[in-house]
Amino acid sequence: MTETSAEPHRSQGAGKCPVSHIAAEFNPFADDYLQDPYAVFTRARAEEPVFFSPSLGYWVVSRHEDVRQVFQDPAFSASISITPLKELCPAAVDELVKAEMVMGPSLVNEDPPLHTKRRRLIQKAMISPARIEAVTPRIRALTTSYIDGFVRRGHADLVADFAWEIPALVAFALMGVPDEDVERAKEFAGRLALFTWGYPSEEEQRKLAAGMGQYWIYAKEHVKRRLEDPTDDYISNLIAAWRKPGNEDLFDENYLVTTMMNFLFAGHETTTNATANGLRALLEHRDQWAALCADPSLVPGAVEEILRFSSSVVAWRREATEDTHIGDVPIPAQAKVLVLTGSANHDEEVFPEPERFDITRTNADEHLAFGFGRHLCLGAPLARIEMGIFLEELTRRLPHMQLAEGQTFTYSPNTSFRGPDHLFVGWDPSQNPVPEDRP
Template identity: 75%
Template sequence: MSSSLSEEPTVTTGPRCPVSHLAETFDPFTDPYLQDPYAFWEVARREEPVFYSPSLGYWVVSGYHDVRQVFRDTATFSAAISITPLKELCPAAIDELVKAQMVMGPSLVNEDPPVHTQRRQHIRDALVSPRRIEAVLPRIRVLANTAIDQFVERGHADLVADFAYEIPALVAFALMGVPDEDVERAKTFSNRLALFTWGYPSDDEQQQLANGMGRYWTYAKEHVQRRLQEPTDDYISELIKVWRTPGNEELFDENYLTTTMMNFLFAGHETTTNATANGLRALLEHRDQWDALCADPSLAGGAVEEILRYSSSVIAWRREVVKDVVIGGVEIPAGSKVLAVTGSANHDESVFPEPADFDITRGNAIKHLAFGFGRHLCLGERLARAEMRIFLEELTRRLPHLRLTTGQKFVYTPNTSFRGPDRLLVEWDPTANPA
């Protein structure tokens, strides 16, 4: 969901690095940054890889090894603020959440050890067991081809609305046990988190988003309660079974399950949609790479890794410093907030030679940090990789003559962390479709 910004972030005070020009020009909410953040980070890594942004109130870390340090050192860098709204909630937004009786508690993404460690194993086993992933792969391929069937003879499509938006949602909802009749309702709610949590909406926008979040919470709570009464073979039912195992009574509660469901529906839907759209744009803008993939479908796995490196859907995460630390040669005091820019790390020249080149045969693309690193490595990374690989295989098989529509403007939701075009217009000659 896109939104124009109608107010600027409040300027906060705090320590600064000696060099300040990058801090003064860093604006992740408007063009040209939204169009091409990587141009900014190329300069930042060279001139000031760690700097303080007074407009955000965050220390910004852009180098590969420094970002890995932030993720690896959970004793110094707490995940507690990961999904706290970047902009403080206005009274009207708070009222909307109160009306919905929304009680967003902790979840894996913003928990630290030891409780994170205790819960992660159970949540991981329930979500991404080999059995569950293998079972859903044929459905992903059927969904991909069903979507292509709807537009293959048309000669044009929006690969976000007509393809990349729909399928990850259906897969995520199926894993959660969301019934088919609820899919449209759940999709409407789940795309509201990016701007609400990582953006800087106006008060009016924030109130509208909070209203949607409240309705999303109500739906997720109803679904969890339904599964408490009638468990099935799905993710939430599996967590409920774990919770009801003797000795695990303190592991979860109902609010935790509701929060987990909300976060997974967003993560499993929004991030894969954005990654797919980013990847298709990159492939079609680098025609030699698209043609190579069409000629050799076995390159799809490598193409997925290079897409995640080159233009990942999650380009930054947030952490809170709990004790004084030095990172990148810069002293950061306890109590500070950090924006760890994974998108920049994935373009670090010291790790990825010629990082601005898009090469689906790149040997070390898999070293990217698109899914994070360490204890908070994304639990859905296997599923996301599988979905993207199948999408590429089916689109290149059925529409190898696909091309980007010329003259289109790519629009990105203004926020610090999630990135993908709202639309991706393509066209082709239907008479040239393969049999």
């Protein structure tokens, strides 16, 4: 759910002086930006594709070519990717100390060569094609079950009743979280976006830090159980791979805990947001929804266009390790960089008519929704399968579904993860095409 967020403190600018209008006005926590960041993205690409934001203290990058460069160039480190955007206040630090929380490196915020070795091991142990294929029937069964729960009702919130639930259950089951812990674990994981990528007040930050401490304790206890009593879940598989000769020095128990925390968050947050964004886009573009309902073979292309058109991750962070350039703009060493992946996905130079939602777009898969290069999201294949199954089942059973009129969409105030808090829809259940779905 959306919480309030303080505006960032305006810091001393770096580099350009005077500051341009777009740089001075850039505020990813403002209401108009949260509602429609793409208007800002379009202006940035046209007026100043790389600019320094004095309020954030970050260089902001908006073009597809430049975003790809930052992801690929070893001069840009991933080290700050999951560092809290706002410096922790003393009360927040105290909460983390109480929990003995030690958030060290993880795949998300480390660089080669160690990243390369760890990624190879984790990918093989946890997210191989065979493991993804094995979980697909469970995704289908959960999707069917959740639609069963509201199909005769005639209305639903597709976030709370559907998109928030299934990816979480899948991710948590894969990590061995018992059913009775799922709600608690979801609550813990849900705080991570605001804690890391938001700009909360000190009191909000303290509360979020307390929740993060609880999340750390829970994940640490779960890893300890699996160290003592492994099963066939993903974290047990990773432990088994770690214990093989030659792998023991790759990481430690804290790394396992951090990996679990990140997987539980990323495994459901991004898919939840992408699904909600995509269903909103489809239902607002009735011709595209009708085409998809009529031809299920369009589902893979629809998934890619959703990821391009309304990304669940609209920005990510890097830090320059040396004096370098983005395009022709000089970037000093230690400069912080915010790459606008959502803007890159609407770049006119790559995607003709980028504001047109077209599920038959031939190059939609050139989007950067999952990042690019050495840090390409490991969970991308799982997210694509989940979204595809969701679309297949919803179009088959609820083709007459429509957005509820008069609803206002709200979004979590953070720089990176974007999806509506709610998505209310309605339909006439007497017109459900599957006879068993009618009241």
